[in-house]
Amino acid sequence: MKNHGTSLVSNIEPGQEVLSVQNISLSFGGVKALTDISFDLVKGEVRAIIGPNGAGKSSMLNVINGFYHPQEGEVFYCGQKRNAMKPHQIAHQGIARTFQNIALFKGMSTLDNIMTGRFTHMKTNVLQHAFWRGPAEQEEIENRLKVEEIIDFLEIQTIRKTPVGRLPYGLQKRVELGRALAAEPVLLLLDEPMAGMNIEEKEDMSRFILDVQEEFGTTIALIEHDMGVVMDISDRVVVLDYGKKIGDGTPDEVRNNQAVIDAYLGVPHE
Amino acid sequence: MFYRQAGDFKSSYREDLQTFALKQDRWAYYALLVVAFLVVPFIINDYWASAVLLPFLILAIAALGLNILTGYCGQVSLGTGGFMAVGAYACYKIMTSAPDLSIFFVVLLSGAVTALVGLIFGIPSLRIKGFYLAVATLAAQFFLVWLFNKVPWFYNYSASGQISAPERTMFGWAITGPNAEAPVRYLFCITIVVLLAWIARNLTRGRIGRSWMAIRDMDIAAEIIGVDPLKTKLLAFAVSSFYIGVSGALFFSVYLGAVEVGEVFGITLSFLILFMIIIGGLGSILGSFIGAGFLVLVPVLLKNVMVNGLGWPTDIAAHIEFVIVGGLIMGFLIVEPHGLAQLWRLAKEKLLLWPFPH
Amino acid sequence: MNSPAVADTPDSASAVSNSLLSVNNIEVIYNHVILVLKGVSLSVPEGGITALLGGNGAGKTTTLKAISNLLHSERGIVSKGSISYRGQPIADLSPEALVKKGVIQVMEGRHCFEHLTVEENLLTGAYTRGDGKAAVQRDLEMVYGYFPRLKDRRKSQAGYTSGGEQQMCAIGRALMASPETILLDEPSMGLAPQLVEEIFEIVKQLNEEEGVSFLLAEQNTNIALRYAHYGYILESGRVVMDGKASDLRDNSDVKEFYLGVSEGSKRSFREVKHYKRRKRWLS
Amino acid sequence: PSLSYRTGPYAVNGIPYADGYEDYLTLVNERDGGIGGVKAKVLECETGYNTQKGVECYEATKGEGALVYQPLSTGITYQLIPKATADGIPVHSMGYGRTSAKNGKVFSHIFNYPVNYWDGASHAVNHILDVNGGDIAGKTIALVYHNSAYGKEPIRTLEELSKKHGYKFTPIAVDHPGQEQKSQWLQIRRERPDYVLMWGWGVMNQVAIQEAANIRFPMENFIGIWWSGSENDVLPAGIKANGYKALTFHGVGSDFPIFDDIKKYVVDAGKAAGAGDQVGTVLYNRGLYAALLAVEAAKVAQEIHGTKDINAAQMRDGMEALVIDNAKMEALGIPGFGPEFSVDCGNHGGPGLGAVQQWDAEAGTWSLISDFAPSDMDVIQPLIDEDSSAFATENKIEMKECA
Amino acid sequence: MSPDFLNTIEVILNGLMAGVMYSLVALGFVLIFKASGIFNYAQGVMALFAAMTLVGFQTGQVPFSHLINAVFGTSIHSFGWTLPAVVAVLLTVVVMILFAILVERLVLKHLVNQEPIILFMATIGLAYFMEGMGDLMWGSEMKILDVGVPQGGSLWLEEFTAGWATEGSTYYGMYIDRLDIVATVVAIVLVISLTLFSQYTRTGRALRAVADDHQAALSVGISLRKIWVIVWAIAGIVAMVAGIMWGAKSGVQFSLSLIALKALPVLILGGFTSIPGAIIGGLIIGVGEKLFEYGVGPLIGGATENWFAYVLALIFLVFRPQGLFGDKIIERV
Numbered sequence A: 001m002k003n004h005g006t007s008l009v010s011n012i013e014p015g016q017e018v019l020s021v022q023n024i025s026l027s028f029g030g031v032k033a034l035t036d037i038s039f040d041l042v043k044g045e046v047r048a049i050i051g052p053n054g055a056g057k058s059s060m061l062n063v064i065n066g067f068y069h070p071q072e073g074e075v076f077y078c079g080q081k082r083n084a085m086k087p088h089q090i091a092h093q094g095i096a097r098t099f100q101n102i103a104l105f106k107g108m109s110t111l112d113n114i115m116t117g118r119f120t121h122m123k124t125n126v127l128q129h130a131f132w133r134g135p136a137e138q139e140e141i142e143n144r145l146k147v148e149e150i151i152d153f154l155e156i157q158t159i160r161k162t163p164v165g166r167l168p169y170g171l172q173k174r175v176e177l178g179r180a181l182a183a184e185p186v187l188l189l190l191d192e193p194m195a196g197m198n199i200e201e202k203e204d205m206s207r208f209i210l211d212v213q214e215e216f217g218t219t220i221a222l223i224e225h226d227m228g229v230v231m232d233i234s235d236r237v238v239v240l241d242y243g244k245k246i247g248d249g250t251p252d253e254v255r256n257n258q259a260v261i262d263a264y265l266g267v268p269h270e
Numbered sequence B: 001m002f003y004r005q006a007g008d009f010k011s012s013y014r015e016d017l018q019t020f021a022l023k024q025d026r027w028a029y030y031a032l033l034v035v036a037f038l039v040v041p042f043i044i045n046d047y048w049a050s051a052v053l054l055p056f057l058i059l060a061i062a063a064l065g066l067n068i069l070t071g072y073c074g075q076v077s078l079g080t081g082g083f084m085a086v087g088a089y090a091c092y093k094i095m096t097s098a099p100d101l102s103i104f105f106v107v108l109l110s111g112a113v114t115a116l117v118g119l120i121f122g123i124p125s126l127r128i129k130g131f132y133l134a135v136a137t138l139a140a141q142f143f144l145v146w147l148f149n150k151v152p153w154f155y156n157y158s159a160s161g162q163i164s165a166p167e168r169t170m171f172g173w174a175i176t177g178p179n180a181e182a183p184v185r186y187l188f189c190i191t192i193v194v195l196l197a198w199i200a201r202n203l204t205r206g207r208i209g210r211s212w213m214a215i216r217d218m219d220i221a222a223e224i225i226g227v228d229p230l231k232t233k234l235l236a237f238a239v240s241s242f243y244i245g246v247s248g249a250l251f252f253s254v255y256l257g258a259v260e261v262g263e264v265f266g267i268t269l270s271f272l273i274l275f276m277i278i279i280g281g282l283g284s285i286l287g288s289f290i291g292a293g294f295l296v297l298v299p300v301l302l303k304n305v306m307v308n309g310l311g312w313p314t315d316i317a318a319h320i321e322f323v324i325v326g327g328l329i330m331g332f333l334i335v336e337p338h339g340l341a342q343l344w345r346l347a348k349e350k351l352l353l354w355p356f357p358h
Numbered sequence C: 001m002n003s004p005a006v007a008d009t010p011d012s013a014s015a016v017s018n019s020l021l022s023v024n025n026i027e028v029i030y031n032h033v034i035l036v037l038k039g040v041s042l043s044v045p046e047g048g049i050t051a052l053l054g055g056n057g058a059g060k061t062t063t064l065k066a067i068s069n070l071l072h073s074e075r076g077i078v079s080k081g082s083i084s085y086r087g088q089p090i091a092d093l094s095p096e097a098l099v100k101k102g103v104i105q106v107m108e109g110r111h112c113f114e115h116l117t118v119e120e121n122l123l124t125g126a127y128t129r130g131d132g133k134a135a136v137q138r139d140l141e142m143v144y145g146y147f148p149r150l151k152d153r154r155k156s157q158a159g160y161t162s163g164g165e166q167q168m169c170a171i172g173r174a175l176m177a178s179p180e181t182i183l184l185d186e187p188s189m190g191l192a193p194q195l196v197e198e199i200f201e202i203v204k205q206l207n208e209e210e211g212v213s214f215l216l217a218e219q220n221t222n223i224a225l226r227y228a229h230y231g232y233i234l235e236s237g238r239v240v241m242d243g244k245a246s247d248l249r250d251n252s253d254v255k256e257f258y259l260g261v262s263e264g265s266k267r268s269f270r271e272v273k274h275y276k277r278r279k280r281w282l283s
Numbered sequence D: 001p002s003l004s005y006r007t008g009p010y011a012v013n014g015i016p017y018a019d020g021y022e023d024y025l026t027l028v029n030e031r032d033g034g035i036g037g038v039k040a041k042v043l044e045c046e047t048g049y050n051t052q053k054g055v056e057c058y059e060a061t062k063g064e065g066a067l068v069y070q071p072l073s074t075g076i077t078y079q080l081i082p083k084a085t086a087d088g089i090p091v092h093s094m095g096y097g098r099t100s101a102k103n104g105k106v107f108s109h110i111f112n113y114p115v116n117y118w119d120g121a122s123h124a125v126n127h128i129l130d131v132n133g134g135d136i137a138g139k140t141i142a143l144v145y146h147n148s149a150y151g152k153e154p155i156r157t158l159e160e161l162s163k164k165h166g167y168k169f170t171p172i173a174v175d176h177p178g179q180e181q182k183s184q185w186l187q188i189r190r191e192r193p194d195y196v197l198m199w200g201w202g203v204m205n206q207v208a209i210q211e212a213a214n215i216r217f218p219m220e221n222f223i224g225i226w227w228s229g230s231e232n233d234v235l236p237a238g239i240k241a242n243g244y245k246a247l248t249f250h251g252v253g254s255d256f257p258i259f260d261d262i263k264k265y266v267v268d269a270g271k272a273a274g275a276g277d278q279v280g281t282v283l284y285n286r287g288l289y290a291a292l293l294a295v296e297a298a299k300v301a302q303e304i305h306g307t308k309d310i311n312a313a314q315m316r317d318g319m320e321a322l323v324i325d326n327a328k329m330e331a332l333g334i335p336g337f338g339p340e341f342s343v344d345c346g347n348h349g350g351p352g353l354g355a356v357q358q359w360d361a362e363a364g365t366w367s368l369i370s371d372f373a374p375s376d377m378d379v380i381q382p383l384i385d386e387d388s389s390a391f392a393t394e395n396k397i398e399m400k401e402c403a
Numbered sequence E: 001m002s003p004d005f006l007n008t009i010e011v012i013l014n015g016l017m018a019g020v021m022y023s024l025v026a027l028g029f030v031l032i033f034k035a036s037g038i039f040n041y042a043q044g045v046m047a048l049f050a051a052m053t054l055v056g057f058q059t060g061q062v063p064f065s066h067l068i069n070a071v072f073g074t075s076i077h078s079f080g081w082t083l084p085a086v087v088a089v090l091l092t093v094v095v096m097i098l099f100a101i102l103v104e105r106l107v108l109k110h111l112v113n114q115e116p117i118i119l120f121m122a123t124i125g126l127a128y129f130m131e132g133m134g135d136l137m138w139g140s141e142m143k144i145l146d147v148g149v150p151q152g153g154s155l156w157l158e159e160f161t162a163g164w165a166t167e168g169s170t171y172y173g174m175y176i177d178r179l180d181i182v183a184t185v186v187a188i189v190l191v192i193s194l195t196l197f198s199q200y201t202r203t204g205r206a207l208r209a210v211a212d213d214h215q216a217a218l219s220v221g222i223s224l225r226k227i228w229v230i231v232w233a234i235a236g237i238v239a240m241v242a243g244i245m246w247g248a249k250s251g252v253q254f255s256l257s258l259i260a261l262k263a264l265p266v267l268i269l270g271g272f273t274s275i276p277g278a279i280i281g282g283l284i285i286g287v288g289e290k291l292f293e294y295g296v297g298p299l300i301g302g303a304t305e306n307w308f309a310y311v312l313a314l315i316f317l318v319f320r321p322q323g324l325f326g327d328k329i330i331e332r333v
């Protein structure tokens, strides 16, 4: 059940670099979304990316998982330079993500949505599926077990069979996290996973994120506007502003960085 | 009121993966099969077979196929007629060049040929989406029909360009040709239908089906999750075309017996099949059947009522039929945009909750 | 009642008591079968800021949509109860008639017109207005004043702007209608902290200077209660608690569950180990 | 039964035909009290020119003791050929359907008298020969045809004939439905063929005649098949269509005694199938003629079998022994309305006599400009034999022996 | 100039003109799509219906006469008047506006916020309904439509160009149908005014907003119902224009509704949302299919126009999935 991503990373020790981006520049027509950005993610950390609206955070994630192709700069994954790849190939390398504007499959149930997360782990072919009994069913059941674990973990048992379109916003975000987790990724990209949640739910969500990090050693890139959350749960923080990197370091360092305060935080956050 | 699901007690995931989760459903289904195989053949007459049951079964296969492509994978296609023509002509060519091959395999092979053709026409779907794709599939529709009409090889150089199905038998029973008996043709079709429906169900309940639905619901997200859009869409095109091809082959060989491509497999047929799945329910196996049944039966019914029952002139009856069918389509969409199958599901949900309203 | 930290909040909720918008015991059913609101009543006083709080799926969005008559297009219906605005029932009004009356909703999840430019988006907000181009232009400048970022991106299609920019665009669009009541659904979602403050400052400013009334659904309880005058807490389709904002802020349950403060000090997100706590009033 | 189509793309043509068919049978029932005393019944069934509905119609009506089918669509005819044969019910496809069905040795239950498409092709060429004093070597003849099985029918014959007569033949296809024919007519305008033939159907006819008028192609050199020669086809082009010719195999106008009867017994009695305004139009007459031939065949059958209440098999025999001569037509009130012909066991198509009619736009009438003349059987017969024997082999049909 | 060259020019010119005729139909589609995201399958039938109504008024036909006669055994057919073309056109415009109101009331209103395919399907139902209704009202026999649009080749042009060919060759001068010239003028006027309307007016902006997001449009106070009535009425009138132009050629009969099929490739090539795109797309398709039929057609048996138009559009789409001028399909996460 190992995917290629996992095998690539298996020889990476905690503390070593999983992914780094170097001198990334990206623009759309006249809009410069990212200018010369470099930073890295080391194995097992929670790396927050913060910055004002339109700073280029989401675009950064899109570069990492191959949806945007930067005009300049390189992405190194597990120490190797990554060639131009399609997003689905990158997914198979063990990078999963959630989206800022929820991107669940609206017509499917929670269970099916999370099952799609297992896609990179499933191998049976059409013919086997056509006749179901045998390998196809076997594989479905095995993966179902994993998914049920995730469902238990995220405490969404009761909505297992509900079409996700009917769920409230916050639960949808949770299901989306479940879908990303189901891929058992090496690197998990979270784009504002806690937007639209109240404190209690944010606490739960933080808990899930930390648990994933601790239990599976997953590396996490997190975009979030709630400074309380960011400062509490991240190990290191990158700050973007107008497509440029203006700060990088531990939460404490960033918090006291004047450029960051001016551009984003406004007042020094306690 | 006896429609009850006694809690969600499933002791294994295998049970949870079953097609019919409820016992009642399962029994109803078995009963239906028994009736279809053991009762209907004995009471069927030519009229019922030719006017209702055969077209229903055969078009249901096409509807299944289109539903896989459109309902599950989200790629709207208006080329169904053209692909059915591929199935029909493949069937004709195989029948005439390999007279000894069992008709069953001829039909399956025709499906396979169509799958290949569908694959080719599926390639643009990687770039073209939505209604743009729908309209673009008309290219297939018109081109294929033109091709079968233009190239004499396809109709074995016959003077008129029509193809007629020669007699082929299975287990000594004539399946095609003028001597085929209604019950035999019916049994042949229903066997294939049940087989294909079962396969469709299998394909859509697991990994493959989910990858289709993922592409349908949000292709970008699907790709980021690891679904290869090209492969997935092409697979959907191929599988769907297989079904449609089989349906075309049966339509020609078992049902009509003789076919002129432009007239039978024209764009009207493409639309008819599309109606079936939308009225029945996109992304629903059951819906394909309900839709096909509805659109085959209603016109026949209306006609019988108005012309034979009320004695109206045939043309006025036909016009009124148009008005009614059009009105019904709109009416159903207003009542339940997700099709008759969804209506049925909601009704069941209500029954499950009975007697509490919510 | 005011705690010193929020001394700037005008404690005027009690002063404005004549109810502008009142919702009486409504039930909402989706798709004929899913009962979502089970009798919600609330009232928004003229010139007040009323907060609607509650967890995911509590029914905040549904309540707002019920008020602005947008449920119909989601196959939902108000099956019981009544809603009135300025004493008149509004259940039968079309959404646009309601906008003409001055009630406008900012929908959750942005909902910008993707293919229109940011500026065109803002201008559609002024669709119902009949007070001339000049006034519209003035308001447009006002919105750009609030959100300079939008001015930068005015010519780009809204579909290509960032999440936060879309959120600003949606809020700005509603302001363009120069409404007298705004239903705000999670305005803070996806906005940078600075901006969140700014938005609430705008709310406050509009409220105080222009007399606009607000009903805002918000997850960010902390800030919502800082700016609101009155609050309702919704759980599973029922109002479980309501009161003056300042009272709610001091309520220990609210503190624990909505403000993230336990035993007087703010909890750290890292420390929360147990995520299976029950809300006392539900058990 | 008559399978009709009063809806769909070809309703325009289907309506008058069906009216004519029905009115004649009404007349027979009203005036004569039926065929030999037995009331005839028309089971009209709407197909909308749709093959699938055709099947439904066939199955729906065959149980009701159908004597003969008029499928009125080439597609449906093809489909009924094996079926009806198996069921023992004769099919009469008059001026359409499968040409080689003329060979009664192979197609025992299919009749296509009095003419077929290959005859038509030959008639057209014969007419051109007549006009040119018998020599058309070096002339060009273009064929504008509906790109379907139907439209392609005459190509083989015209090719064979061009070998014989030395004209140059250019087929020009028009795709269904044929609303846009610019390219085709520009091509004609460029190449200036001496004659243009047309195998068109539905809207294609109207547009073609309009376009021909637009490029000022001499109308008298433009000849359509009988399905391209109704009032509907020429009317939209107005006065410009004057002089357009079309083939036919029956009389035009309502100048026959029978129409007085129709008026008296049917229209004035309020029993007309349609609005009554179609009486005397080309397609109405054709429908009427089809019905008339059916009634005559039934009479023959009654005679042969000595029973009034004939069944389908007996009807078939009647059709196979049908003889129409001038005396009979005279007696029926349609003197000279159609060609004289007879059907026999080996020849289900008659001698293939046809005429040419021309449109007078001023008067708004068609008139016959030639006698019913035979086609070039030397060329056609081998084609028929070839095609029918191919069908026989493919379907393992034993050729019937004919005396 | 060699006749071959001139012939090619002629083919191109005629292609352009044919393209304009397609555009007339495509315009109606674009309008409705732009304003509501609905792919209106019924556009072709609307053209037919409008043309039938127009002829019906002009010749004083009694609506539903067949039905009335069948049910009551009467035989009424005509009021016995003939109306001048202008009056009949105006009356038809009124009918199309009523039609728009009815469609909105009875159908669209109930389908707010549904997926595009559902709305599409509803328009198919509508097409069926109108097809039957049109026939019931006016009968399905062919009708002659004459509102005084000139037809036939332009003699002036023919004579003017006849001398252009090189000496000694037979060249008959260039052929252009006057009907096409009229159509071109009408189309240009329509396109310019509709573009101005949708791009620069408040209502135009609202139209585009509605197409993007029904709910959001409602929430800012745009009355979907009003917008829809406006748009369907305009589309109905455009359909009438198309019906007049096409009907003049072929008579008014069922096949008129099939012109929609000729408009679809134009539509995808130009882009569903672009009014000028409908014209440019039409021109490209017109020229493309005519040249192909002229150059390649004879080699492969002709009658290629139907599919070639689609294939041509398909080729363009592969490079520009939203058509030449359509709004870009926004793909973001």
Ligand SMILES: Nc1ncnc2c1ncn2[C@@H]1O[C@H](COP(=O)(O)OP(=O)(O)OP(=O)(O)O)[C@@H](O)[C@H]1O
Residues within 6 Å of the ligand: A028, A031, A032, A033, A051, A052, A053, A054, A055, A056, A057, A058, A059, A060, A100, C153, C160, C161, C162, C163, C164, C165, C190, E332
């Ligand atoms: N596909 C695109 N085309 C054009 N512009 C784009 C595109 N994607 C992003 N942008 C622009 O790039 C800038 C950065 O966008 P991005 O979504 O990365 O911001 P962000 O940091 O995630 O902001 P937020 O916190 O508001 O989500 C924005 O100004 C946005 O409008």
Ligand SMILES: Nc1ncnc2c1ncn2[C@@H]1O[C@H](COP(=O)(O)OP(=O)(O)OP(=O)(O)O)[C@@H](O)[C@H]1O
Residues within 6 Å of the ligand: A165, A166, A167, A168, A169, A170, A171, A196, C030, C031, C034, C036, C054, C055, C056, C057, C058, C059, C060, C061, C062, C063, C074, C108, C219
């Ligand atoms: N269209 C719909 N069909 C069926 N159920 C729905 C629909 N919309 C919402 N619901 C259900 O209604 C309940 C309330 O949802 P609502 O969106 O009002 O909650 P909310 O308080 O706004 O939550 P959040 O803070 O997450 O936005 C949820 O349980 C949800 O599942």
Ligand SMILES: [Mg+2]
Residues within 6 Å of the ligand: A057, A058, A059, A100, A191, C162, C163, C164
């Ligand atoms: Mg973002």
Ligand SMILES: [Mg+2]
Residues within 6 Å of the ligand: A168, A169, C060, C061, C062, C108, C185
């Ligand atoms: Mg909400």
